[in-house]
Amino acid sequence: MITYSSQNYLKYRRTKILATLGPSSKDLTTIENLIKAGANVFRLNMSHGTQEDHTSSFLNIHQAAKNLKKEVAVLADLCGPKIRTGTFPSGKIELATGEDVIVTCREVKGAPGLIPSQYKQLAHDVKAGNQILLDDGNIELRVKSVVADDITCEVINGGMLSDHKGINLPDVEVSTPSLTDQDRIDAQFAIELGVDYLALSFVRKGSDVIDLRKLISDTHSHVGIIAKIEKPEALENIDDILKSADGIMVARGDLGVEMPPQTVPSAQDELIELARASRKPVIVATQMLESMISHPRPTRAEVTDVANAVRHGVDAIMLSAETAAGDYPVKAVEMMDSISRQTELFQSQRGAFAGLSSPIPAENRLPIEDALADSIAHLSRELDVKAIVVLSVNDHSLAVMSSSRPAAPVVGICHDSRSARIANLLWGVIPVTADPGKIDDLHQLAKQIAIENDLASEGDVILLLSGFSTNPLKNVPSVSILKVQGNGPARAV
Numbered sequence: 001m002i003t004y005s006s007q008n009y010l011k012y013r014r015t016k017i018l019a020t021l022g023p024s025s026k027d028l029t030t031i032e033n034l035i036k037a038g039a040n041v042f043r044l045n046m047s048h049g050t051q052e053d054h055t056s057s058f059l060n061i062h063q064a065a066k067n068l069k070k071e072v073a074v075l076a077d078l079c080g081p082k083i084r085t086g087t088f089p090s091g092k093i094e095l096a097t098g099e100d101v102i103v104t105c106r107e108v109k110g111a112p113g114l115i116p117s118q119y120k121q122l123a124h125d126v127k128a129g130n131q132i133l134l135d136d137g138n139i140e141l142r143v144k145s146v147v148a149d150d151i152t153c154e155v156i157n158g159g160m161l162s163d164h165k166g167i168n169l170p171d172v173e174v175s176t177p178s179l180t181d182q183d184r185i186d187a188q189f190a191i192e193l194g195v196d197y198l199a200l201s202f203v204r205k206g207s208d209v210i211d212l213r214k215l216i217s218d219t220h221s222h223v224g225i226i227a228k229i230e231k232p233e234a235l236e237n238i239d240d241i242l243k244s245a246d247g248i249m250v251a252r253g254d255l256g257v258e259m260p261p262q263t264v265p266s267a268q269d270e271l272i273e274l275a276r277a278s279r280k281p282v283i284v285a286t287q288m289l290e291s292m293i294s295h296p297r298p299t300r301a302e303v304t305d306v307a308n309a310v311r312h313g314v315d316a317i318m319l320s321a322e323t324a325a326g327d328y329p330v331k332a333v334e335m336m337d338s339i340s341r342q343t344e345l346f347q348s349q350r351g352a353f354a355g356l357s358s359p360i361p362a363e364n365r366l367p368i369e370d371a372l373a374d375s376i377a378h379l380s381r382e383l384d385v386k387a388i389v390v391l392s393v394n395d396h397s398l399a400v401m402s403s404s405r406p407a408a409p410v411v412g413i414c415h416d417s418r419s420a421r422i423a424n425l426l427w428g429v430i431p432v433t434a435d436p437g438k439i440d441d442l443h444q445l446a447k448q449i450a451i452e453n454d455l456a457s458e459g460d461v462i463l464l465l466s467g468f469s470t471n472p473l474k475n476v477p478s479v480s481i482l483k484v485q486g487n488g489p490a491r492a493v
Helices: 028-037 051-068 181-193 206-218 232-236 238-244 252-258 261-277 300-311 329-349 367-382 395-403 417-423 442-452
Strands: 016-020 041-045 073-077 092-095 100-104 114-116 131-134 139-147 150-157 159-162 197-200 224-229 247-251 282-285 316-319 385-391 410-414 429-433 461-466 478-483
Touching: 016 329, 028 051, 028 329, 041 051, 051 073, 051 181, 073 181, 073 417, 100 139, 181 197, 181 206, 197 206, 206 224, 206 238, 224 232, 224 238, 232 238, 238 247, 238 261, 247 252, 247 261, 252 261, 252 282, 261 282, 300 316, 300 329, 316 329, 367 385, 367 395, 367 461, 385 395, 385 442, 395 410, 395 429, 410 417, 410 442, 417 429, 442 461, 442 478
Parallel strands: 016 041, 016 316, 041 073, 073 197, 100 114, 197 224, 224 247, 247 282, 282 316, 385 410, 385 461, 410 429
Antiparallel strands: 092 159, 100 150, 131 139, 139 150, 461 478
16 A cells, blocks of 8 residues: 655655756855755756856855755756847737738837847748747737748737747748857856756757757867757757757747647657657756746646656756746745655555666667666666665766666766766766775775665665776676675675
8 A cells, every 4th residue: 555645755866856046046045955955956047147147156056065065967058049029119019819910120129010020030931821929829920921021920819019028930940050159158158167067949950969069079078968859840850869969858838839739748758758768868847836936835737747757757857937036946846856756656666667667779779788777777676676886987877777767776986076966967866976096895885885875774785887988898897786784894695
């Protein structure tokens, strides 16, 4: 019988939590409280705030992590080619259903029947019959004709339109690159700041990611790239995107405007499956606990939404305005933590995450790493294994182990803080740092780490995975089954 209780949780939450920083949460004390509540990664939204704001937030994150002796990752989210309207003399205009309006690329103020676009290529990209959505899809236009810089449209669904509202083009291939000139400036700044991940907005194809990869390479840094999936074109090219990126984000805000909203849940599930098959982390974002921006408790539908993402094996779930600008940033993280823990408890009681184990396509398999990771995951579900300790010499070895969704927590022994922070995005991974050159007895170290993290006690069984190398000639992975013997050495079974 399953007992539901706020105290009846697994010791470690497997699903990771991203919290966006902003006016409600950028001070040191609040960041410390967010970490205590369960935040694993912090998001800096480059669409808002100044470089000074982001620098201050970044320094506060690192100070908070140091104070709490935690490894916390930082993701800088690039704005991308977000298309918006211009301004209106009175701040807004009303669009009546059935009337004709002009959307213009000319440098003008808006007026009744005239909507300025900040995107100067709009008239070049659209044609008669195309759909133009304004204000997150609340207003719908249909293109009738294009003459020079003016686009004549019929208002299909009207409403009040105010300054700087978003323009979405669901059936249009926009010509502007995903990596804008401003993104290049912001990326350079974020890399110099020391972030662990860059999120690239409005990715359409793998080459978009490669452009950002080149910029990162030119700086001789090793920042991970998260491709944000928010256009239908990205779904068509998802295989190439997954090959090029280090992970993906299902950004449901713009995705739910660019495609029919009823198709988004299925797309989300498919993207999770494809990312896991590619051994890449996947984040689900947007409106997960939206009501907690202004209320201390979420709706039942929001709770179910978060739980469903956890059930499908997503690596991380993200809070946006809930923590950046909301009235209850810490409560929002606490709620997401408790939903995840309760859902994971249920999964564990039903078979220790066995339902999350999925076959990996042959083209994505790495003969040694994948086979070993899948075998260990199966072993952890069949035996009462308390922890899987992985000596990680590269980020990939932990990603492979995580993607197999083992029953036991995965403790990643990382050679430096950066690797530990990178690993903090991965499902079920607890990163710790240790100098490989100073490890004399791996068995003893594995036992010590399991005990210190309250994962194992006397008589418990743990697994040690070691021997991975980026050099094929030295890549000789091995698995040791160890039994913890009090304060003495870990004995091989």
